[in-house]
Amino acid sequence: MAFVVTQLCRDCVDTACVAVCPVDCFYQPKDVTDETPNMLLISPEECIDCAVCEPECPWEAIYPEEDVPDVFEADIALNEKSDTERDLFELAEVKEQESPAAEEIAANKAKFGL
Numbered sequence: 001m002a003f004v005v006t007q008l009c010r011d012c013v014d015t016a017c018v019a020v021c022p023v024d025c026f027y028q029p030k031d032v033t034d035e036t037p038n039m040l041l042i043s044p045e046e047c048i049d050c051a052v053c054e055p056e057c058p059w060e061a062i063y064p065e066e067d068v069p070d071v072f073e074a075d076i077a078l079n080e081k082s083d084t085e086r087d088l089f090e091l092a093e094v095k096e097q098e099s100p101a102a103e104e105i106a107a108n109k110a111k112f113g114l
Contacts, residue, residue, distance in 0.1 A: 001065050002044035003053060004079050006072035008061035008108055009039040012100070017053035017062060019094045026053075027082040027089040040092050041082040058099040059108060071112050 025046035029036035
């Protein structure tokens with residue numbers, strides 16, 4: 001089992017999760033396209049299932065693979081793309097930014113019916 005970054009990260013790209021990852025398994029697209037959206041991804045091959053990233057994500061976008069909500073089922077394959085099409089991605093770097101407000105998190109989730 002690996003952890004999965006879902007579309008809740010799309011265009012938010014907060015790297016608090018990257019900062020705590022002990023194995024540097026977070027990637028981001030080199031070029032943002034419909035197939036490689038502006039979000040972080042977790043390499044399922046590199047993820048060691050330590051779970052430290054999940055509570056650090058201020059957007060609540062990270063789930064254990066078996067707990068990914070149905071609306072984000074396609075994100076499992078999207079995260080796998082960071083392994084199968086590695087040349088499209090680069091290792092994510094930590095960037096300082098303000099955490100979102102509770103209202104922003106709720107509005108982001110509401111877009112997906114959560």
